[in-house]
Amino acid sequence: MGCWGMGLTQSDEFCEVYDAFMEAYDEGQAVADITANLLKEYREEFDDGDGILHDVYFAIAKAEWMCCEQSDEIISKVKDIIERDLNIIYYRELYATESDLKIRKRNLQKFWISLQTPRKVARKRSAPQTKSECAILDKGTLFWYKRKSKYYAAVVLDIVDNLFFVALSNEMKVAPKNIDDLLNADARIASWFSILIPESQIHTMSKIELEQSYNGRAGMYFNEELDIHFCENCGLDEYWEGFNDYKNRWTYSDLKLKDMLLAENIPVKFVMEEQLKRLMDKKRNQM
Numbered sequence: 001m002g003c004w005g006m007g008l009t010q011s012d013e014f015c016e017v018y019d020a021f022m023e024a025y026d027e028g029q030a031v032a033d034i035t036a037n038l039l040k041e042y043r044e045e046f047d048d049g050d051g052i053l054h055d056v057y058f059a060i061a062k063a064e065w066m067c068c069e070q071s072d073e074i075i076s077k078v079k080d081i082i083e084r085d086l087n088i089i090y091y092r093e094l095y096a097t098e099s100d101l102k103i104r105k106r107n108l109q110k111f112w113i114s115l116q117t118p119r120k121v122a123r124k125r126s127a128p129q130t131k132s133e134c135a136i137l138d139k140g141t142l143f144w145y146k147r148k149s150k151y152y153a154a155v156v157l158d159i160v161d162n163l164f165f166v167a168l169s170n171e172m173k174v175a176p177k178n179i180d181d182l183l184n185a186d187a188r189i190a191s192w193f194s195i196l197i198p199e200s201q202i203h204t205m206s207k208i209e210l211e212q213s214y215n216g217r218a219g220m221y222f223n224e225e226l227d228i229h230f231c232e233n234c235g236l237d238e239y240w241e242g243f244n245d246y247k248n249r250w251t252y253s254d255l256k257l258k259d260m261l262l263a264e265n266i267p268v269k270f271v272m273e274e275q276l277k278r279l280m281d282k283k284r285n286q287m
Contacts, residue, residue, distance in 0.1 A: 006096075006100050006103040006104040006107055007107055008058055008062070008107055008108070008111050011055045012146055012149070013052055013055035013056060013059070013149070014055040014058055014059045015059075015200070016059075016146070016147075016148075016201065017038060017042070017055070017056050017059035017060060017063075018059040018062060018063055019198050019200050019201070020038065020198075021034050021035075021038060021059065021060060021063040022063060022066075022123075023198055024037070025063070025067060025123075025125060026125050026126045028125065031064060031067050031069040031071075032069070032071065034063075035060055035064065035071055035073075035074065038056070038060060039056075039060070042056045042148075045148055051086070051087065051090030051091075051093070051094075052149065054081050054086065054087045054090060057074060057077045057078050057081065058078060058111065060074050061074045061075065061077075061078045061115055062111075065114070065115055065118070065119060066119065066122070066123045067122050067123055068118065068119050068121070068122035068123075069122070070115070070118070075115065078111075078112065078115065079112070082108045082109070082111075082112050085105070087104070087108060088101055088104060088105055088108075091104055136199050136202055136204065137156050137159075137164060137196070137202065137204075138156065138159070138207060139156055139157070139158055139159050139210055140155075140156060140207045140208045140209055140210045141155070141156040141204055141206075141207050142154075142155055142179060142182050142183070142204070142205045142206045142207065142208065143155075143156075143202050143203055143204045143205060144172075144175050144176050144182060144203050144205065145197055145201045145202055145203060146175070146201065147197075147201070150171040150172070151171065151172040151173070151174060151175045151176075152168055152169050152170075152171060152172065152188075153168075153169040153172060153176050153181075153182040153183075153185040153257055154166050154167065154168050154169065154257075155167045155182075155183075155257055155260060155261070157190065157210065157214050157217075157260065157261070157263075157266075158210070158213070158214040158215070160215060160220065160222045161222055162194075163192050163193070163194055163220065163231065163234060164192070164193045164194075164196065165190065165191070165192050165193075165214050165217070165218070165220065166190070166191065166192075166193055167187060167189070167190040167257055167260035167266075168187075168188050168189050168190070168191070169182075169185035169186055169187060169188055169257055170185070170186040170187070170188045172185060175203070176205070178205075179205055179206050182205055182257065183256065183257050183258035184256050184257070184258065185256065185257050186255075186256060186257075187255040187256055187257050187259065187260050190217070190218050190260055190266050191218055191234075192218060192219070192220045192231055192234045193234065194231075194234045208261075210261065212261075212262070212263045213263065214263050214266065216268050217263060217266040217267070217268055218266060218267070218268075219231065219268075220234070
């Protein structure tokens with residue numbers, strides 16, 4: 001758990017869940033479905049008695065309130081946590097001071113009162129951010145992010161046709177403090193991603209110059225002249241857990257992220273060559 005204050009929104013888990021909820025909401029998903037998916041995701045990792053789930057319930061409650069669709073299950077959970085002082089007990093176990101606990105309890109009570117007063121107008125859905133608008137990531141960007149209380153280091157190796165080729169590290173106990181920490185993190189996978197994690201979760205550290213071409217690495221091929229765009233193993237948003245090693249095809253047990261800067265260290269998926277050849281022949285015949 002990462003918290004930096006006694007406010008309800010002053011924890012990584014609260015912000016992570018709330019942002020994920022609103023991102024799905026802006027994409028047009030139903031509130032009930034978003035709640036169910038988030039609960040399933042976090043309950044798979046944390047026991048229902050784990051204090052980390054308190055912030056998950058609080059964030060969902062806040063989001064549902066904003067959308068004017070409060071669910072009985074979440075309201076009941078929040079009420080139980082607050083009335084039984086379960087969150088206060090959890091914070092005490094985290095060595096919060098008694099003065100901090102008083103502030104936390106007061107904030108929880110205010111939060112509970114606010115949930116009893118329904119909003120008159122639901123939050124409007126915003127247009128989802130397109131990939132091209134994510135200027136925060138360029139080729140050579142070094143960054144880290146946090147996912148489910150775990151930290152990951154990453155390097156953007158290439159960007160082709162709005163696809164991001166990213167080298168990811170294994171999970172880290174703490175966020176990298178400097179560039180050396182990031183580049184010396186154990187490498188986990190290099191994959192093409194078509195869906196990005198929210199910008200609010202991306203912590204950029206620096207940008208380095210990368211002149212190498214990674215085209216064709218990890219199963220992606222792009223030829224502008226022939227307009228051929230063939231992609232195998234384009235990552236999805238759920239793979240931003242720090243791994244994408246389906247069938248262990250592209251995992252690395254002895255490389256650091258800095259080693260991934262060399263294109264030669266990233267395997268080409270040769271199995272696609274025959275299919276690629278057929279695509280190229282077909283394009284040439286049409287010209």
